[in-house]
Amino acid sequence: MNQSIQDPVSVLSGVGEKRIDALNDLGIYTIYDLLTHYPFRYEDLTVRAIDEIEDNEKVVLEGIALSDGVLSHFGRRKNRLTFRINCDHVIVNVTFFNQPFLQKQVQAGNLLKIYGRWDINRKQLNGIKILSTGNEDQNTEAIYHTTKKIRQSTLLKLIRQAWDIYHPFIEDNMPLTLLEEFQLSSMKETIFNMHFPESDEQLEKARYSVVFREFFYYQMKLIWRKKQLKNSQFGNRIEYDVDRLKSFFRSLPYELTEAQKRVVNEVCKDLLSSRQMFRLVQGDVGSGKTVVAAAAILAAQTDGRQTAFMAPTEILAAQHKESLDEMFLDIDITVALLTGSTRRKERDKILEGLENGSIDCVVGTHALIQEGVNYKSLALVITDEQHRFGVNQRKALREKGYHPDVLFMTATPIPRTLSITAYGEMDVSIIDEMPKGRKPVSTYWIRPAHFDRLIGFVQKELRKGHQVYVISPLIEESETMDLENVTALQTTYQGALGSQAAVGLLHGKMTPSEKEEVMAAFQANELNVLVSTTVIEVGVNVPNATLMVIHDADRFGLAQLHQLRGRVGRGADESYCVLIADPKGEKGAERMKIVTETSDGFVLSEKDLEMRGSGDMFGLKQSGMPEFKLADINEDAVILEDARKQAILLLNSEEFYQEEAYAGLRNEIGIILDQQPILD
Ligand code: ADP
Numbered sequence: 267m268n269q270s271i272q273d274p275v276s277v278l279s280g281v282g283e284k285r286i287d288a289l290n291d292l293g294i295y296t297i298y299d300l301l302t303h304y305p306f307r308y309e310d311l312t313v314r315a316i317d318e319i320e321d322n323e324k325v326v327l328e329g330i331a332l333s334d335g336v337l338s339h340f341g342r343r344k345n346r347l348t349f350r351i352n353c354d355h356v357i358v359n360v361t362f363f364n365q366p367f368l369q370k371q372v373q374a375g376n377l378l379k380i381y382g383r384w385d386i387n388r389k390q391l392n393g394i395k396i397l398s399t400g401n402e403d404q405n406t407e408a409i410y411h412t413t414k415k416i417r418q419s420t421l422l423k424l425i426r427q428a429w430d431i432y433h434p435f436i437e438d439n440m441p442l443t444l445l446e447e448f449q450l451s452s453m454k455e456t457i458f459n460m461h462f463p464e465s466d467e468q469l470e471k472a473r474y475s476v477v478f479r480e481f482f483y484y485q486m487k488l489i490w491r492k493k494q495l496k497n498s499q500f501g502n503r504i505e506y507d508v509d510r511l512k513s514f515f516r517s518l519p520y521e522l523t524e525a526q527k528r529v530v531n532e533v534c535k536d537l538l539s540s541r542q543m544f545r546l547v548q549g550d551v552g553s554g555k556t557v558v559a560a561a562a563i564l565a566a567q568t569d570g571r572q573t574a575f576m577a578p579t580e581i582l583a584a585q586h587k588e589s590l591d592e593m594f595l596d597i598d599i600t601v602a603l604l605t606g607s608t609r610r611k612e613r614d615k616i617l618e619g620l621e622n623g624s625i626d627c628v629v630g631t632h633a634l635i636q637e638g639v640n641y642k643s644l645a646l647v648i649t650d651e652q653h654r655f656g657v658n659q660r661k662a663l664r665e666k667g668y669h670p671d672v673l674f675m676t677a678t679p680i681p682r683t684l685s686i687t688a689y690g691e692m693d694v695s696i697i698d699e700m701p702k703g704r705k706p707v708s709t710y711w712i713r714p715a716h717f718d719r720l721i722g723f724v725q726k727e728l729r730k731g732h733q734v735y736v737i738s739p740l741i742e743e744s745e746t747m748d749l750e751n752v753t754a755l756q757t758t759y760q761g762a763l764g765s766q767a768a769v770g771l772l773h774g775k776m777t778p779s780e781k782e783e784v785m786a787a788f789q790a791n792e793l794n795v796l797v798s799t800t801v802i803e804v805g806v807n808v809p810n811a812t813l814m815v816i817h818d819a820d821r822f823g824l825a826q827l828h829q830l831r832g833r834v835g836r837g838a839d840e841s842y843c844v845l846i847a848d849p850k851g852e853k854g855a856e857r858m859k860i861v862t863e864t865s866d867g868f869v870l871s872e873k874d875l876e877m878r879g880s881g882d883m884f885g886l887k888q889s890g891m892p893e894f895k896l897a898d899i900n901e902d903a904v905i906l907e908d909a910r911k912q913a914i915l916l917l918n919s920e921e922f923y924q925e926e927a928y929a930g931l932r933n934e935i936g937i938i939l940d941q942q943p944i945l946d
C-alpha cells in the first residue's frame with residue numbers, strides 16, 4: 267500500500283472510532299493534520315533543586331521513593347495517592363488526586379521524576395504527573411491544545427507514532443533558495459523540532475519556520491487571487507459621464523479635500539475598468555466617506571447602472587438615504603430606501619422599480635442582495651461598516667448573474683498587518699485628511715466617583731442648547747443585563763437633570779421603528795440627552811450633539827471608543843468626550859490615557875491590536891481572517907512583512923511559472939499553468 271502523509275489518522279494503531287472522533291474535534295483528520303498539530307507551549311522539565319523553588323511554582327523534582335504509594339478513598343469516587351521521596355536528602359511529601367493508576371509506579375526504592383506544584387510551607391509536591399526517567403536529552407515537554415476526550419499523553423504518543431512511521435513521507439514544497447535565504451529548517455526538521463525539541467535554539471528556529479511558512483503560503487494565495495481578480499474580465503465597464511460628475515462636485519457646499527479627490531479618482535478608475543472592483547475605502551470618522559459613495563453612485567447612474575448601498579443598521583440606512591437626498595437635491599437620480607420596516611406596498615413598488623430600472627440606487631440593510639430582490643442592471647455594491655459582506659455574498663450575487671463592482675467603506679482604521687492579511691485581496695484607498703476646520707474632540711477620563719461634577723458639565727452643555735449622548739456599559743454576555751443597565755442609567759440621568767432635560771433611551775431590543783422614532787426625536791432636539799447601548803456606534807449624524815459620555819469605558823476597545831467619540835464634533839461647536847472608568851491595573855489606566863491623548867484613529871487601532879490582539883477586533887472572524895496555527899500577525903509582524911515581500915517577488919517573477927523547482931509550491935497555491943498570463 268502506498269503510504270502518504272494524507273492518510274487518515276485511523277491507520278495508526280490505537281485509533282478507533284472514539285479516538286477518531288476526539289481527533290476530528292481538534293481539526294485533525296489526516297497524519298499531516300496530526301503532525302502539524304503543534305504544541306502551544308512547552309513545559310520546562312529540568313529537574314530543580316528544592317531550595318531555589320518558590321511557593322506555588324510548577325516544577326520537576328527527582329527522588330527515590332521511600333515507601334510504596336498509599337491510596338486512600340474519600341468522598342464519592344475521589345481518591346488520593348500519597349508517598350514520600352528523598353530528594354537530595356530532603357524528604358518531600360507527594361500527593362496525587364484521582365490518578366489511582368499511578369500507584370503501581372510508586373514502589374519503595376524507585377527513582378521517580380515528578381512534575382507538580384510546590385507547596386513551600388508543607389514541603390509538599392502536589393503532583394500533576396509522573397515523568398519517565400532516562401531521556402535526559404529532552405528537558406522540555408510539548409503541551410497541546412486538547413479536549414476532555416483525549417489526553418495530552420495520548421496525543422503525544424500518537425504524534426510520536428505518526429512521526430516514526432511517516433517522517434520519510436514528509437514533503438517540502440518550499441524552494442531551496444528560500445530555505446536558504448530565510449534560514450528556514452526543512453519541513454521534516456521543523457515538525458520534529460516543534461514536537462520534540464532538544465534545545466531552545468532548535469525550537470526557536472522551528473517556530474520561525476512554521477510562522478514564515480504560514481504567512482508565506484497565505485500571502486501567496488492572497489496575492490495570486492488578487493492578480494486573478496485584476497485580470498478577470500467579468501466586471502462592468504462603467505462609462506460614466508464626466509461632465510455630470512463634475513457638476514455634482516460643483517454643487518456641493520464645500521470643496522473635496524485632497525484625500526477625497528484622490529480616492530474618488532481611484533474609485534472612478536476602477537469603475538471604468540472592465541475588471542471587477544474590490545476596494546476598501548478607509549477614512550476616520552468624519553473624514554467624508556459618504557460623498558465618495560455618492561460620486562460612485564452617480565457615476566454608475568450616468569451610465570444607466572444601478573447601485574445597492576448597504577448599511578449595518580436601519581437607522582444608518584435611513585441616514586444615508588437622507589444624506590444622498592440632500593447631496594442629490596439638484597441631480598436627476600432616483601434613490602429609494604428599503605429596510606425591514608418598509609411597508610409592503612412601498613416595498614413592492616421599490617422591487618418593481620429595481621427590476622424595471624426606474625430606481626437608480628437602493629439604500630438598505632444587507633437584505634438588499636438577498637431574497638427576491640432583482641435588479642435590471644446592478645453594477646455597484648457599496649457597504650458601509652459592513653464586514654459581513656464576504657465570499658458567500660459575492661458568490662450569491664454571481665449565481666444570480668451579477669458581477670458588480672464592490673466598494674467597502676470603513677471608519678475602522680485597520681493596522682497594516684491586518685489589512686494585508688484579512689483584507690489582503692482588496693485594493694485599499696485611504697482618506698487620511700479631515701475637512702478643514704474640524705476640531706478634535708477634547709477627551710477626558712474621570713473616575714465614577716466624580717459623577718456629580720460630570721452632571722454639572724452636562725447641564726452646562728444643555729444650557730447652551732446642545733445635546734448629549736450617554737453610552738451605557740457593554741456587557742457582551744447578556745443582552746438582558748445590557749437592557750437593565752441602560753434603563754437604570756436613563757433613570758439616573760433623568761433624576762439628576764430633572765425637568766431641565768428630556769432623556770431618551772435607545773437599545774438593541776427595540777424594534778426598528780421604535781429606534782427610528784427615538785432617533786428622529788433626538789435629531790429634532792425634542793430629546794436633549796440620549797442614553798444608549800452601542801447601537802449608535804457608527805454613522806449617526808446629529809451635529810448639535812457636543813458631548814459624548816461613555817460609562818465603563820474600559821470595557822470598550824480603543825478603536826470603538828474612537829468611533830463613539832466620532833458621534834460628536836460634527837458641528838461647528840467645541841465638542842467633548844468623557845470616559846468614565848475605574849480600570850484595574852496599569853494597563854487599563856494606560857488605555858484610557860491613550861484615548862484622551864490621541865485623536866488619530868490609526869494610532870489607537872495599532873495600540874488596540876498591540877494590547878488586545880486581533881481576536882476581538884471588529885468582527886474579523888466574519889470577514890475571513892485566516893486562522894494561523896502559530897503565527898500571530900501582531901507579534902510576528904516582521905516575519906509577515908518578509909513573507910509578503912517574498913510572495914510578491916516570486917509571483918512577479920518569470921521563473922516561478924516556468925521552473926520545475928517551483929512546481930510543488932505552485933501546486934500548493936493552486937496555480938495551474940495555463941492560467942499563467944497574469945504577470946503585471
Ligand atoms: P464619514 O466619513 O464619517 O462617513 P461623512 O461622510 O458623514 O463622514 O461626513 C461628515 C461630515 O463632513 C458631513 O456633514 C459632510 O457633509 C461633511 N464633509 C464631507 N466632506 C467635506 C469637505 N470636503 N469639506 C467640508 N465638509 C465635508
Ligand code: MG
Nearest residue numbers: 555556650805
Ligand atoms: Mg459614514
